[in-house]
Structure formats: structure tokens, C-alpha cells
Amino acid sequence: MTQSHIIHTDFSKISAQQLKTLLRSPNANFFQTPKVADFFKTTGLEHFVFAIERDEEIMALISGIIQKEKGVKSSLTRRAIIFGGPVFSENATDEDITQVLEHTVKTLKKKAIYIELRNLNDYSKYKHLFEKCGFDYVPHLNFHLDCSDDQAMRKRMSSSKLRQVKKSLKTGAEIKEATHQDEITAYYNILHHLYTTKVKTPLPDLDFFMNMWKEKAAKFLLIHYQNEIIGGIVCPILENQVIYEWFVCGKDGQYKNVYPSILATWAAMEYASTHQIPRFDFMGAGKPDEDYGVRDFKSKFGGELVEHGRFLYVAQPLLYQLGKTAVKILKSTS
Structure with a gap:
């Protein structure tokens, strides 16, 4: 690191004005903010942040968590996840970006089997710098939905999905923001069933979601029908810029003319339109x-299909391959 660079490993060392300036960058995202760091700390997960300062400006920032499954699986599942991807100032030089990537690798490669950056914005012009630092690009799709014009948003949506939204509301389903922890539990039970029976990938425990709600780290927009919660969506928000679909679920197929997962997705779109949030980010649509199947579902809401991919650094190749094999076996036998 050159003498002109300062590295910060705590958000408290970064001023509010420095953060405000950085978060105007095109690749800014909610998951690289102090609010997320504070939330993750309440969950007991190990959180990290690396920020490069030059000339009193934050030029690059990477923030994330170390995740691992419980019990014997922990040794095969230690991974560093950077949700959303890093934030780079428009004034950042190649040297600034290389510095933060090299520091990230140096610090995390003994703690994690791999480091994964789950990009929600376009980093294509930085790809050569990631590769220089040992990261591989992995194609991954997503949908970005323009919510700046309500009428245009409705027109882009498939007629069948819009019809199902209208039917659900006409039948008596309602969209309400969560106001009590019992509602979070009811929502989580539906989500847990979905992950256990269909998704078959690890899901955080109830406390993770309860802390998220208590810390106001995300909006919980829930679907109510006949005095019961039948679905919902968890939506973090980058103020005045983006609303995200982090977790969504519903008791689909159980009620005539009520489509809870579709209505939950619509709830986020409507919230964005009503609150002047120009973009809805679906946070992933699988490998091209x-x-x-989820990609087909998401495609019906009128978003633009984008490929911003992921960047992957494998620190321990043998354990990485063992872990991938173990996950495949777990999915096939569950």
C-alpha cells in the first residue's frame, strides 16, 4: 500500500460525508452500508469491512460476512460473502481498486474456503483488475425493474400476472407492513417450509429475520388473507435508489383466486412506485x-434481464471441491 493510501476496517472510521459521497457511485448498494454492518453484528455473524481512503475520499469499499453451516459441515462451508458487490468511487484509480482487492484476499484467505462477490451492478470495466487479483468471473443473471413510472411499470408486466394481482386483491387479500414479531414468525414458517421442500439451500434461522425487523434493516411486506399471513417479501432499501427482493414466499395454490407470492412481489413494486424508488432489484435469476424456474417467474414482472455475474476467489481448492460435492449430495437426497 502506498503512503497516500489509508485503509479502514471499521465503518466508525469513515465520516458520514465520506459515505454519502461514496454512495452516490453507480455501483452503490444497500449491502455495503453501516446499517447492514450493524444488523449483521446482532446476528453473531463475523462481519468485515475494508475501505481505501485517498486524499480524504473513500475510493473503494468492500463489506461482507463469514458464513458457515453448523456442526460438522462448518469446516466445508466457510465462505466470505460480499453481498451486492463492492462500491468504487468514480474517482478511483486502478491502484485504489487493486489495493482493496489485494487486502481483501490477504485478510480473508485463511478464514474462508472461498470469497464470493455477488454483484448487483455492472463491474465489467473492472473485470481485468479482479482477474489480476486472482478472481474468476462467474456468469449470473438478474432482473432490474424500472419503477419510476407506475403506468409504464404495469404495462411491462405480463397480463396474466397483473390479472392475478387484481384477483388476489378483489378476493380480499391485503398487503400490510409487519408490525409485530408474531407476524415475522408466521412469515418465517412459510419461508422455512419453502426452503426445506423446494429450494434446499441453507436458510438463516428465525433470529436472523427477527433481528432484521427489529433493527429496521428491511421492510417486511406481508400478505394477509382471512386473518392469516399467507406470504410476504423482505425488502432492504438503498434510500431513494433501489428496493431489493431478498426473501419472498407464499402459500401458493392453497386459496382460490389468491396468489400470495405474486402479490408479495407486486407489494415491493408498488412500494417502490409509491415512495419514488426508481429501481426494483430481484437479487438473482440463476446461471444462464x-x-x-424462478427466473421464468421473475421474468413475468417486466424487468430487464442483466448479467452482472459474480467474482470468485478460491482460497482452498480441495475443500472448495469437497464442499461443492457435499452440497450436490445434500440437494439430491433431501
Whole structure:
């Protein structure tokens, strides 16, 4: 690191004005903010942040968590996840970005089997710098939905999905923001069933969601019908810029003319339109070379299909391959 660079490993060392300036960058995202760091700390997860300062400006910031499964699986599942991807100032030089990437690798490679940056914005012009620092690009799709014009948003949506939204509301389903922890529990039970029976990937425990709600780290927009919660969506928000679909679920197919997962997705779109949030980010639509039913579902809401991919650094190749094999076996036998 050159003498002109300062590295920060705590958000408290970064001023509010420095953060405000950085978060005007095109690749800013909610998951690289102090609010998320504060929330993750309440969950007991190990959180990290690396920020490069030059000339009193934050030029690059990477923030994330170390995740691992409980019990014997922990040794095969230690990974560093950077949700959303890093934030780079428009004034950042190649040297600034290389510095933060090299520091990230140096610090995390003994703690994690791999480091994964789950990009929600376009980092294509920085790809050569990631590769220089040992990261591989992995194609991954997503949808970005323009919510700046309500009428245009409705027109882009498939007629069948819009019709199902209208039917659900006419039948008596309602969209309400969560106001009590019992509602979070009811929502989580639906989500847990979905992950256990269909998704078959690890899901954080109830305390994770309860802390998220208590810390106001995200909006919980829930679907109510006949005095019961039948679905919902968890939506973090980057103020005045983006609303995200982090977790969504519903008791689909159980009620005539009520489509809770569709209505939950609509709830986020409507919230964005009503609160002047210009973009809805679906946070992933699978790998382009693999069939993915969720991608088909998400495509019906009128968003633009984008490929911003992921960047992957494998620190321990043998354990990485063992872990991938173990996950495949777990999914096939569950």
C-alpha cells in the first residue's frame, strides 16, 4: 500500500460525508452500508469491512460476512460473502481498486474456503483488475425493474400476472407492513417450509429475520388473507435508489383466486412506485446455462434481464471441491 493510501476496517472510521459521497457511485448498494454492518453484528455473524481512503475520499469499499453451516459441515462451508458487490468511487484509480482487492484476499484467505462477490451492478470495466487479483468471473443473471413510472411499470408486466394481482386483491387479500414479531414468525414458517421442500439451500434461522425487523434493516411486506399471513417479501432499501427482493414466499395454490407470492412481489413494486424508488432489484435469476424456474417467474414482472455475474476467489481448492460435492449430495437426497 502506498503512503497516500489509508485503509479502514471499521465503518466508525469513515465520516458520514465520506459515505454519502461514496454512495452516490453507480455501483452503490444497500449491502455495503453501516446499517447492514450493524444488523449483521446482532446476528453473531463475523462481519468485515475494508475501505481505501485517498486524499480524504473513500475510493473503494468492500463489506461482507463469514458464513458457515453448523456442526460438522462448518469446516466445508466457510465462505466470505460480499453481498451486492463492492462500491468504487468514480474517482478511483486502478491502484485504489487493486489495493482493496489485494487486502481483501490477504485478510480473508485463511478464514474462508472461498470469497464470493455477488454483484448487483455492472463491474465489467473492472473485470481485468479482479482477474489480476486472482478472481474468476462467474456468469449470473438478474432482473432490474424500472419503477419510476407506475403506468409504464404495469404495462411491462405480463397480463396474466397483473390479472392475478387484481384477483388476489378483489378476493380480499391485503398487503400490510409487519408490525409485530408474531407476524415475522408466521412469515418465517412459510419461508422455512419453502426452503426445506423446494429450494434446499441453507436458510438463516428465525433470529436472523427477527433481528432484521427489529433493527429496521428491511421492510417486511406481508400478505394477509382471512386473518392469516399467507406470504410476504423482505425488502432492504438503498434510500431513494433501489428496493431489493431478498426473501419472498407464499402459500401458493392453497386459496382460490389468491396468489400470495405474486402479490408479495407486486407489494415491493408498488412500494417502490409509491415512495419514488426508481429501481426494483430481484437479487438473482440463476446461471444462464441452467434451467431455473424462478427466473421464468421473475421474468413475468417486466424487468430487464442483466448479467452482472459474480467474482470468485478460491482460497482452498480441495475443500472448495469437497464442499461443492457435499452440497450436490445434500440437494439430491433431501
